[in-house]
Amino acid sequence: MKESVSQRADTELTEELFERLLLWLDADRERAGQRYEEIRVQLIKIFTSRGCLISEELADETINRVAKRVQQIAETYEGDPALYFYGVARLIYLEYLRRKPAPQPLATSAASEEEELKYECLEQCVERLTPKNRELLRAYYRDDDEEKVDHRKEMAERLGMELNALWVRMHRIRERLRQCVTECLMRKRGSDS
Amino acid sequence: MDRMTINEASIRRYLLGEARDEEQEQTERRLMTDREYFQDFLRLEEALIDEYIRGALNKHDRERFENYFIKAPERRESLEFAKALRRYVTQDATLNSEKVAGLGREGLPPVFVSWQARSRAVIASLACVALLFVACTAWLLAERARLKGQVEQLQTERGEAARSEEELKQQIDQQGALSDSLVQRLNQAQAELEEKEQEIARLREANAPGQNAADAGLVSMLLAPELHRGGEAPRVAYLSKGSNRLRLKMVVEGERYKMYRAEVRTAEGVEILRSDELKAKASRNQMIVEIELAAGRIAQGDYMIALSGAAGDGGYEKISTYHFRVVRR
Numbered sequence: 001m002k003e004s005v006s007q008r009a010d011t012e013l014t015e016e017l018f019e020r021l022l023l024w025l026d027a028d029r030e031r032a033g034q035r036y037e038e039i040r041v042q043l044i045k046i047f048t049s050r051g052c053l054i055s056e057e058l059a060d061e062t063i064n065r066v067a068k069r070v071q072q073i074a075e076t077y078e079g080d081p082a083l084y085f086y087g088v089a090r091l092i093y094l095e096y097l098r099r100k101p102a103p104q105p106l107a108t109s110a111a112s113e114e115e116e117l118k119y120e121c122l123e124q125c126v127e128r129l130t131p132k133n134r135e136l137l138r139a140y141y142r143d144d145d146e147e148k149v150d151h152r153k154e155m156a157e158r159l160g161m162e163l164n165a166l167w168v169r170m171h172r173i174r175e176r177l178r179q180c181v182t183e184c185l186m187r188k189r190g191s192d193s
Numbered sequence: 194m195d196r197m198t199i200n201e202a203s204i205r206r207y208l209l210g211e212a213r214d215e216e217q218e219q220t221e222r223r224l225m226t227d228r229e230y231f232q233d234f235l236r237l238e239e240a241l242i243d244e245y246i247r248g249a250l251n252k253h254d255r256e257r258f259e260n261y262f263i264k265a266p267e268r269r270e271s272l273e274f275a276k277a278l279r280r281y282v283t284q285d286a287t288l289n290s291e292k293v294a295g296l297g298r299e300g301l302p303p304v305f306v307s308w309q310a311r312s313r314a315v316i317a318s319l320a321c322v323a324l325l326f327v328a329c330t331a332w333l334l335a336e337r338a339r340l341k342g343q344v345e346q347l348q349t350e351r352g353e354a355a356r357s358e359e360e361l362k363q364q365i366d367q368q369g370a371l372s373d374s375l376v377q378r379l380n381q382a383q384a385e386l387e388e389k390e391q392e393i394a395r396l397r398e399a400n401a402p403g404q405n406a407a408d409a410g411l412v413s414m415l416l417a418p419e420l421h422r423g424g425e426a427p428r429v430a431y432l433s434k435g436s437n438r439l440r441l442k443m444v445v446e447g448e449r450y451k452m453y454r455a456e457v458r459t460a461e462g463v464e465i466l467r468s469d470e471l472k473a474k475a476s477r478n479q480m481i482v483e484i485e486l487a488a489g490r491i492a493q494g495d496y497m498i499a500l501s502g503a504a505g506d507g508g509y510e511k512i513s514t515y516h517f518r519v520v521r522r
């Protein structure tokens with residue numbers, strides 16, 4: 001499947017195309033870069049929500065295809081460019097359905113070692129968080145009953161922030177942890193082989 | 194049901210694969226264009242995983258979760274990570290409580306044990322009273338010193354925690370203020386940009402070779418249908434002294450009709466224009482219905498357009514609404 005996608009994609013995004021794409025998204029390069037990242041994550045989430053097995057590749061394929069058309073459309077297109085990406089993403093999804101790969105096998109008992117490895121990494125990564133963030137993480141997940149949301153609400157009030165702001169902060173901590181665990185796993189696998 | 198609740202219900206249906214085609218498309222379009230909505234989506238996605246792990250989903254949702262939501266590898270990975278995190282926090286909490294319990298059992302100083310032995314000796318022999326008294330006093334002094342040290346340490350830690358919390362609050366306040374200021378500047382810049390664009394368009398039209406003199410004062414604006422009332426700021430038309438007409442192009446979505454009716458009302462509900470037998474025309478992959486208003490008839494303020502399609506029985510069915518604002522310069 002990966003081969004077919006990359007073959008179809010024809011796909012390396014040249015620097016020139018990429019620069020033109022960024023310019024279309026925003027005249028300010030920094031803001032354009034941020035918007036590009038946002039659009040990529042949004043596309044991945046949409047493909048994931050539609051049950052695609054290769055969401056990241058499909059999102060990149062979408063971006064590449066839009067980049068190739070930017071020169072033709074930039075002058076005349078009206079509205080939010082993100083919606084143009086969405087239109088192309090829908091076509092890519094239909095193409096994906098036609099050549100859908102076989103579902104991935106479910107995890108087996110052999111995966112338990114991998115799970116333990118992951119857990120070791122998680123422990124190490126939590127220890128690397130700042131003491132404040134570590135304490136926040138523990139407090140956020142401490143209660144496990146039905147009153148959990150209320151517990152978090154109280155926690156947010158104690159910290160003088162909205163519940164949503166607390167969630168955003170926890171989301172960042174979790175994403176940092178995930179990144180750390182992924183890197184740790186790569187290191188461990190590298191040292192095993 | 195307030196806006197957030199409607200959003201949450203819709204996102205949840207989408208996550209569990211229960212949204213119909215139209216709702217699915219609407220949700221995805223908003224995911225692409227509305228940052229706040231996207232953040233709600235991420236939060237609810239995480240909450241769903243959380244509920245699944247805690248066994249808090251009902252039977253139906255649990256089935257949808259297992260048969261649809263978790264199909265994508267990214268979601269399976271998220272579930273595994275959430276399980277590991279939960280396991281870590283649970284084990285960590287257990288470990289801490291054991292440490293605390295251990296202190297309670299083993300934390301008695303040896304002097305206390307010897308004091309207990311001596312107290313038994315006191316019962317056996319009054320002669321030991323004096324010795325016991327000395328031992329007790331020594332122990333009490335030592336214990337008092339130890340407790341005093343603990344209290345001071347706790348006070349120091351409490352002070353540090355309060356300072357940390359205060360710092361955190363200040364950081365959040367600063368970030369909030371910065372964010373508000375950025376949003377304000379962004380809105381201002383967008384309004385200015387919109388005004389300039391309209392001015393440029395007007396000047397272009399006025400200067401175009403062979404341009405009809407009647408088009409010189411035309412201000413044109415594209416309007417998208419409103420998905421949720423009050424959800425977005427209206428588009429703004431800037432009318433200068435030279436503007437004599439305002440052309441409004443409404444994007445039509447969904448079912449198509451042969452004829453359309455547009456009713457323009459002020460924010461107070463006063464109708465200022467009704468136009469029947471309008472036809473939609475294609476423009477850049479969109480269907481557009483256009484109306485024009487004499488600029489002199491439009492005062493500064495907010496307006497709403499109700500667009501209806503001609504039904505077979507001679508009546509009109511409401512399709513969508515559009516909001517815009519007029520600012521006079």
